[in-house]
Amino acid sequence: MKLHTALTFGLLLATTIPALAQDEKQATLTQPVPRGYSSYGDVISTEGAVPLAKFIQPAGDETTFSGKVSCEVITSCTKKGCWMDVKMPDGGTMKVRFKDYGFFVPTHGLEGKEAIMQGTATKEVTDVAALRHYAHDAGKSKEEIEKITEPETSWNFEAVGVLIKQ
Numbered sequence: 001m002k003l004h005t006a007l008t009f010g011l012l013l014a015t016t017i018p019a020l021a022q023d024e025k026q027a028t029l030t031q032p033v034p035r036g037y038s039s040y041g042d043v044i045s046t047e048g049a050v051p052l053a054k055f056i057q058p059a060g061d062e063t064t065f066s067g068k069v070s071c072e073v074i075t076s077c078t079k080k081g082c083w084m085d086v087k088m089p090d091g092g093t094m095k096v097r098f099k100d101y102g103f104f105v106p107t108h109g110l111e112g113k114e115a116i117m118q119g120t121a122t123k124e125v126t127d128v129a130a131l132r133h134y135a136h137d138a139g140k141s142k143e144e145i146e147k148i149t150e151p152e153t154s155w156n157f158e159a160v161g162v163l164i165k166q
Helices: 002-029 052-059 128-137 142-146
Strands: 037-041 064-076 083-087 093-098 114-126 152-165
Touching: 052 064, 083 114, 093 114, 128 142
Parallel strands: 093 152
Antiparallel strands: 037 152, 064 083, 064 114, 083 093, 114 152
16 A cells, blocks of 8 residues: 555656746746847846947947847748848847757848847857858858858857847
8 A cells, every 4th residue: 555655656756846847937938028139048128228339339349248248130940930131230240149059049030120139148269160051051052152252250149039120
């Protein structure tokens, strides 16, 4: 009888604990998304987002910045939505990747849309192979890809959460 009770208790625990963990996961996924936005990754708010121009000024010679920024999307990865490029104040681009490859954005239709991103920006050197890979993912022609011959120093952003204005 004791063995039967122990097995029943163990079975009860084995089914209850994952159910509790699933409830916690669902609770974090059902936090309200700001009206008028689609949310990807962690749900974030629009409050406290600074325009990229303001983020660049205080960064100065710094090589990292953590916070929330608002920006305009130029394009996203056409293969999976595993990255996007956003417009910098000088007309250049900043590559945005998603923490731990944990979420994706739409592969089409983001061009010109406002985005709010929370995470960390880092000034990095991107090698030619990576630049060519991104160009390929963006659907660039073979000729355009072959023109990439020099590494590029630029800001890159690792986002934990992204809001895209609808």
